[in-house]
Amino acid sequence: MIGLTELIQTGMVVLFGALGLVLFGIFFGLAYKGIDRKLAAHMQGRIGPPIRQPFRDVGKLFVKENIVPENAIPWIFNLAPLVGLVATISILLYLPIGGFQPLLDGIISTKGDLILILYLLIIPSLAMVIGGFSSGSPYATVGAQREMATMIAYEFPLAIIIMSIAWRLSQISTQNVFALSTFATTPVWSVVGPLGFIGLILLLLVLVLVTPAELSKIPYDSPEAETEIAGGLLTEYSGRNLAMFYLTDGVKTIVMASLIVAIFFPYNLSPLFGLDGIPAFAVNIIFYLVKVFLVVLFSVTLIRVAVARLKIDQIVYTYWIPLTLIALVGLICVMWDYTAVEQYGWQPVITMLGFG
Secondary structure (H helix, E strand, O other): OOOHHHHHHHHHHHHHHHHHHHHHHHHHHHHHHHHHHHHHHHHOOOOOOOOOHHHHHHHHHHHOOOOOOOOOOHHHHHHHHHHHHHHHHHHHOOOOEOOEOOOOEOOEOOOOHHHHHHHHHHHHHHHHHHHHHHOOOHHHHHHHHHHHHHHHHHHHHHHHHHHHHHHHHHOOOOOOOOOHHHHHHOOHHHHOOHHHHHHHHHHHHHHHHHHHHHOOOOOOOHHHOHHHHOOHHHOOOOHHHHHHHHHHHHHHHHHHHHHHHHHHOOOOOHHHHOOOOHHHHHHHHHHHHHHHHHHHHHHHHHHHHHOOOOOHHHHHHHHHHHHHHHHHHHHHHHHHHHHHHHHHOOOOHHHHOOOO
16 A cells, blocks of 8 residues: 555646646757758758747737637537647656656556557647637548548558557567567567667658658648648648647657657667766757757658648548558568577677677
8 A cells, every 4th residue: 555645746746847847848849940940941051940949929919819710619629739738748747758758657557558558649630620620610521531541541650650669679678568668678679689679760751751740740731731731631720729830849849759768779879888866867858859860860850841732632642552561671671680589590680789
């Protein structure tokens, strides 16, 4: 039985930790949005807005009038942005941030936290869909239909990625393979041979291409295409409701980047330099922020600058055919690699390179 004092202490840790993660997610989510816009502008030969512009945008939206369309269902229209933001922030509680264990690790059972994260990732998109339908706007209705088709398209390759890595870890680990703490203690790169290494690169590539669809970024932003459907899902939103959707996008950027880091790059620098205590925490957090920046650069900025917007049928085809096939090839490589390691004694690539 847990004592009352211990229960109160645990509750306070969760409360203040959650508040800290909220501030962390919002601040760095908006900061990375500003960096992304600045870099994209320079790549296109423009000056671009200052990095602090997203903070200004959110501040301005919160003081503007919140308009509800005449044909909307008011309570659903106003509730959808809040649900999306809360669900996105909730994911941060299950992710390792800057070398720290997930906030709820050991407090709430984390046997299926990775599966839970996949479900929570759907809620912000569903909130936008419901908000679009409830607005009564034909543009938002078209955007909501496109968002649903996009969600159905990218969820399949995303599930293949997660199941492939979890299956490989289940062959060599007695720990829970759907807990992100297992990914941290047993990096997947350290257990695969040459074939598995190729398979992981393919799976990483697919996850990088799934990320802009999760974030509704070019070239997968047809649900919000301004030049076609005048903003689509967000056409009728303004004021604090639009600000909450804006914050959701920023926090979800941190969530997706942190998820990629946690699955494929769960490494810290402090053990390399033999650091401990506060210096170790500082180095690990800085290294984590650098990894998140690189993920955002390659999965968001470079893709949306280099590729034009796809039509909705092209988006669905891209995820269901080429990217699903690539993910399946990655899965097959990981499975064959396990057979080769078991039967022929292949060494993990990390060991072969002298790092194991």
